[in-house]
Amino acid sequence: MIFEALPTTPRSEELIDKAFSRAARTGRAKSGVEAQQSMLQTAGNILSDNLENVVTEWPDFGVVDPFYRELADAVLRREMGTRTADDGTEQTGVDALRASLSEVTWASRQVEEIQREYNAKLRKTDAETARKHRKQAFARMADVVEEIEADLLRVGEARDALRDLPDIRPDEPTIVVAGYPNVGKSSFVNAVTRADNEIARYPFTTRGIQIGHFERDHIRYQIIDTPGLLDRPEAERNDIESQAASALAHLADAVLFVVDASEACGYPLDAQLDLRNAVAERFDAPVLTVCNKSDRSRDVEADAYMSVSEGENVDAVLDLAVETVDWESDLPSR
CATH class of the missing domain: 1.20.120.1190 (Four Helix Bundle (Hemerythrin (Met), subunit A))
Structure with missing residues (x-):
């Protein structure tokens, strides 16, 4: 860093x-x-x-x-x-x-x-x-x-x-995971990345930012969950937190916005979708709506459906994210 x-x-x-x-x-x-x-x-x-x-x-x-x-x-x-x-x-x-x-x-x-x-x-x-x-x-x-x-x-x-900011690499393809608390963001990151995920200090969050990595076709991707920044409406962030969220907009090559249509997370679906729309306005990167806990409810229009707890369609969601990033490798083609 x-x-x-x-x-x-x-x-x-x-x-x-x-x-x-x-x-x-x-x-x-x-x-x-x-x-x-x-x-x-x-x-x-x-x-x-x-x-x-x-x-x-x-x-x-x-x-x-x-x-x-x-x-x-x-x-x-x-x-x-x-x-x-x-x-x-x-x-x-x-x-x-x-x-x-x-x-x-x-x-x-x-x-x-x-x-x-x-x-x-x-x-x-x-x-x-x-x-x-x-x-x-x-x-x-x-x-x-x-x-x-x-x-x-x-x-x-x-x-x-x-000096203690998290070691995030802007030169690597990056997937940012957003959504209200308890929708399954951290569980998804844990499920699709290596066991050595980093919980790094981040000066704007009450919990550590979670940074995971995975590889596809010899390309190393980083996937980031930022509790405390992209898990609540803009109006609830102070100016500094809002600027930190803007910094992430420079980083993301794709955003996975996770929703819980069953509302078991404690937040109404309409509120979740309003936050999704606000995130989409802030980020230039494509924003994919992913319905987690699909074994409980699929009552939302989404780009993908999965259930992390049941292990259903998790890899397919990651495949969709990689396809959306569409990162060109620097490695010479054979």
Whole structure:
């Protein structure tokens, strides 16, 4: 997953202490102007390189798959609130994170500029003046790093918020399973996928998102049940949950909407179909209506009928989903 390997973001105080303590050790090995030059170079390199690394370790949100970008935006909006820019405008989500990363880049370049400025000064002076110049450079570098303390904190908080998102692969054909609770979604996913299904943390649901996998014709499919998102009407979701549901729309190649015509799930059939229609409006992918518990009732017009509990027609429903996805393999034909 693209956010999983993000490193810990240093605090400004931690970074300054690291740079200056190593510079001091470097300076003790030399004397005179050369010692001050060595200290300046060591501190400047550590600060600028570490700040640059904070930024380059993050993926470019301009090219991140739309699913993960929108999901990340929803997570950050929920977890981190707003950032006030220099012009007074408020930024949220990915926009706020990108602004903080931009400030860290600015700080890295400022440190480099200070280093170049004082390197030139140190070449033209005596040891005592060189020491004063080096101390001035350190003070200015520290001011720059301290100025972006809030941005470093935001980047670190963003890393903590995003690193445990579920490992969903946008490059794999994906079937999203939707429908009201207790209609048999999880039972279907368990029935058609491998035994190592993942129950992953998902920041918008009271239960874990269920991710299963299966293979057809050497193609690996992922099938996803998202309790807490696509199992209730839009009006019952808050703005962040609604955005997370929109993120899934970027991911799905087909949606299986499971209904229970017997209404044993506890929800009237009309309400289930209204939710089905709302899901169909949100998703560009084809939405298949699947009537589960067909041994109890088939009193609904559906694309397929099955009974997971009785093992009836389950594989046929999966076949229909694969046919609907119509995924073209990258493998050369024989």
